[in-house]
Amino acid sequence: MVNLEDLKKEAKRILEEGKIKYIIGYERSPNGMMSMPAFIKNPEDAERLTWDPSCVYNLTRFLVDEKRRKAKEKKPDTRPVAIVVKGCDSRAVVVLLQEKFINREDVYILGVSCEGAGVVDEKKLTEKLKGKKADKIEFSEKDHFLITSDGEKIKIPAQEILAERCLECRANFPVIYDEVLGEKVERRPEDPFKSIERIESLSKEERWAFWKEQLDKCIRCYACRSVCPMCYCDECVVDTISFAVAADTTAEEKAQKIKWIERSPDSSENFVYHLVRAIHLAGRCIDCGECERACPLDIPVRLLNKKLEKEAKELFDYEVGFDPEKPSLASSFKDDDPEDFIR
Amino acid sequence: MADEFEPKIVAFLCKWCSSAGSDLAGVSRMQYPPNVIPITVMCSGSMSPLYILSAFKKGADGVLVSGCHPGDCHYIKGNFYARRRIALVKKLLEFIGLEPQRFQMSWVSAAEGTKYTQIIKDFVEELKPIGPQTKLRRSS
Numbered sequence: 001m002v003n004l005e006d007l008k009k010e011a012k013r014i015l016e017e018g019k020i021k022y023i024i025g026y027e028r029s030p031n032g033m034m035s036m037p038a039f040i041k042n043p044e045d046a047e048r049l050t051w052d053p054s055c056v057y058n059l060t061r062f063l064v065d066e067k068r069r070k071a072k073e074k075k076p077d078t079r080p081v082a083i084v085v086k087g088c089d090s091r092a093v094v095v096l097l098q099e100k101f102i103n104r105e106d107v108y109i110l111g112v113s114c115e116g117a118g119v120v121d122e123k124k125l126t127e128k129l130k131g132k133k134a135d136k137i138e139f140s141e142k143d144h145f146l147i148t149s150d151g152e153k154i155k156i157p158a159q160e161i162l163a164e165r166c167l168e169c170r171a172n173f174p175v176i177y178d179e180v181l182g183e184k185v186e187r188r189p190e191d192p193f194k195s196i197e198r199i200e201s202l203s204k205e206e207r208w209a210f211w212k213e214q215l216d217k218c219i220r221c222y223a224c225r226s227v228c229p230m231c232y233c234d235e236c237v238v239d240t241i242s243f244a245v246a247a248d249t250t251a252e253e254k255a256q257k258i259k260w261i262e263r264s265p266d267s268s269e270n271f272v273y274h275l276v277r278a279i280h281l282a283g284r285c286i287d288c289g290e291c292e293r294a295c296p297l298d299i300p301v302r303l304l305n306k307k308l309e310k311e312a313k314e315l316f317d318y319e320v321g322f323d324p325e326k327p328s329l330a331s332s333f334k335d336d337d338p339e340d341f342i343r
Numbered sequence: 344m345a346d347e348f349e350p351k352i353v354a355f356l357c358k359w360c361s362s363a364g365s366d367l368a369g370v371s372r373m374q375y376p377p378n379v380i381p382i383t384v385m386c387s388g389s390m391s392p393l394y395i396l397s398a399f400k401k402g403a404d405g406v407l408v409s410g411c412h413p414g415d416c417h418y419i420k421g422n423f424y425a426r427r428r429i430a431l432v433k434k435l436l437e438f439i440g441l442e443p444q445r446f447q448m449s450w451v452s453a454a455e456g457t458k459y460t461q462i463i464k465d466f467v468e469e470l471k472p473i474g475p476q477t478k479l480r481r482s483s
Contacts, residue, residue, distance in 0.1 A: 200438070208440025208478060237393065260393050268481040272396045275435060279392045282431050304435070311434045316427065333423040339413070341433060342426070343449040343462055 002051055002112050002139075002182035007084075010110065010179055011046040014082060020108055021077050024062045025084040026055040033134040033147075034122060037062065051084065051112050051181075053145055054137050056119045056163065058288040059083055060092040060229040063102055082108040086119070088165070090174035091286040091321025092229045097176075098324045099284075101232060111174030113182025115139045117158040118166025125161045129154075165289035165302065168192045175322055193310045195303060211271075217297040218270040220263075224291035224301050225277065230284045237261070238273060278304035283312050283329025286321040350404035350470035352379045352463070355394060357387045359417035360452045361409035367456035375460035376467045379407075386410070387448075388421025392432045395446065399479040405445045405470045407462070412450040422450075441478055444469045 014020045027038035027048040034054045039062075040046055063083060070076045085093060090111055096102045117139060125134065125147075132149045140146040140155060147154045159167070166172075170192055173184045191197070199207060222238070225231045240257040261276075262269050285305040292302040312318040315338050318329045356362040362383045368375065380403075384390060387410025398406050408429055410422040429448050437443050447466060451459045 204437075204440050204442065206440075207438065211439045212478075260397055262481075266482060268400050268479055271439070271479055272393075272400055275396055275439070276393055278435060279428075279432060304438075307438045308431055308435060311431055315430055315434075330424070330428060333420065333427050335413075335423075337423070337426055338430065339426055341430065341448060343447065343465075 002115065004049075004051060006181055007051055007110070007112070008046050008049050010181070011040065011049050011082070012043045014108065015040070015043040015046060019079060020082045021079040023049070023082040023084070023110070024059045025049045025082075025110070026051060026057070026059075033137050049084070052136075052138055053117065053120045053158075054122075055084075055086070056122070056293065058089045058092060058227075058229055058290045059085065060089050060096065061227060061290075063093070063096065063107060064229060064232045067102060067106075078106075080106050080108045082110055084110045084112060085174055085177070086112060086114055087171040087173050087175065088169060088286055088288045090176050091171055092288060094176055094321040094324045095230060095284050095286060095328075098321075098326065098328055104324075109174070109177045109179070111177030111180040113174070113180070113184060114166070114169075114172040115182060116172060116185030116187045117143060117145070118162045118169060118172060120145065120161050121163040124163075128156060128161055163289060164195065164292075165287050168194060168287070168306075171321075176324070193306065196307050196310050199303065199307075212267065214299050215270045215274055216267050217299055218265060218274070219297065220265045220270065220273065221296060223294040223296065227290045227294040228281070229288070229290075230281055230286075231277075237276065274301065274304060277301075278308055281305050282308040283318055283320055285309060348471055348474060350378055350467055350475075351402065352405040352407060352466055352470070353398040353403040354379045354381045354407040354409060354463075355384050355387070355390055356381055356451075357410040357417075357422075358383050358385050360411035360415060361387075361449075361459070363453035364409075364451040364455045364459045367453065368459050369456075371456050373456055373460045375463045378467050379463055386416065386418050386421035387425035387429075388416070388418065388423075390425055390429065392428070395432060396479070399441075399445075399476060400481050402476070402480050404476045405447070405466055407447050407449065407466060409449045409451045409459075409462075412452055415452060441476075442473050444473060445476055 011023050023040040025038050026035040028050050029036040035050055037057055038048055066081055134147050134149045136148040138146045143158045145156050145158055168189050172187050238261050241259055241261055241263045243257040261272050289302050312329055356365055390408055395406050410425055416422045433446055436446055449462050
């Protein structure tokens with residue numbers, strides 16, 4: 001079990017030593033049981049840090065923002081930033097390292113174990129509590145969560161309220177860290193691609209109907225892109241849709257800013273956007289499920305990425321986010337990659 | 344038969360092999376269906392998935408990506424990268440429910456004019472029974 005006091009003590013120590021710029025972690029939200037991201041600069045504020053099953057967010061996105069901010073500063077503070085990571089988030093750090101987007105010395109990784117469980121799905125929990133408000137949620141003994149609601153303690157089996165991605169998780173313990181808290185509990189899901197197989201078992205027309213219904217809902221708010229730690233391109237391919245072509249627009253500009261996708265949230269445009277996003281995340285998505293959580297219309301965006309994760313595993317035996325030294329999926333090949341689909 | 348469905352195929356051919364192969368088919372006066380719109384790209388490895396999706400969006404009934412045989416790439420390993428990427432695109436398109444016949448890949452060398460015509464003939468034959476592609480086509 002992660003001892004919260006150890007986390008606070010460790011946070012306090014590294015801040016007092018002054019080797020760390022600040023800590024990106026979680027703190028209790030003033031509203032209800034969910035936690036929220038915290039940025040801790042002063043050692044005395046380390047008390048605010050928390051770690052419980054409501055820490056759903058993938059904080060590695062803030063490493064991307066930090067790098068951007070640092071690049072703009074005239075005299076940047078070059079000390080590393082500390083970050084609290086779960087197993088899945090640590091794999092996001094690995095991918096950022098693998099792509100040389102961040103350097104290992106720029107980040108101090110405080111790993112926390114998910115204790116053989118994971119994080120909760122807020123919607124599932126709300127449903128389970130039938131309208132009652134939870135004040136606190138804790139890890140309990142193996143496979144259970146302890147929920148405090150109106151002063152009453154309820155024990156719920158983790159399987160019932162775990163986030164979808166946690167049910168299919170293959171890394172519930174950080175794969176890279178400077179300091180780690182909690183024990184390594186082996187928890188191998190029986191079927192890591194269950195949600196994908198469910199859709200694959202449908203007929204072609206049923207699959208189309210499913211995706212058509214889901215993706216037609218998309219309003220193209222790009223929340224999935226904003227929240228994704230891997231969507232860090234300086235200019236996204238869909239940004240050029242707001243590029244206005246005027247009389248004095250040069251041919252070069254027109255050639256560089258091609259409107260691949262129209263701005264209107266039509267069915268065909270939504271499909272192109274989501275498919276391209278999925279392809280761009282192939283071999284990079286670590287399945288933190290943030291896109292799905294951030295989606296205001298509950299589109300199962302995660303499934304598209306998960307499908308490519310499955311194919312990368314099955315076709316190319318490639319697993320994302322375990323080894324920062326390995327070449328990435330799209331920048332490597334094997335002589336015996338499958339080519340039975342090629343004529 | 345005037346009202347028979349004639350599929351429209353967009354073929355992305357690599358400059359060094361497949362494009363030359365289609366050229367050979369042309370100069371040798373080989374007969375093949377006129378349903379193909381060839382687009383030359385520098386290498387099959389330069390194929391962005393956006394090109395493919397864009398073609399479907401603009402109304403292509405089928406898309407073909409063709410490159411050099413493995414080991415023959417002008418840029419040494421471009422087609423190996425293409426092979427990986429295209430495999431993923433193909434799987435993804437099938438996953439969302441597009442007919443698998445609509446997206447194909449082939450290796451055609453500069454000397455394989457006959458193979459190129461055969462691929463196009465087969466492609467057209469496969470597309471005719473499944474009808475026009477409306478799933479990804481832009482409606483307005």
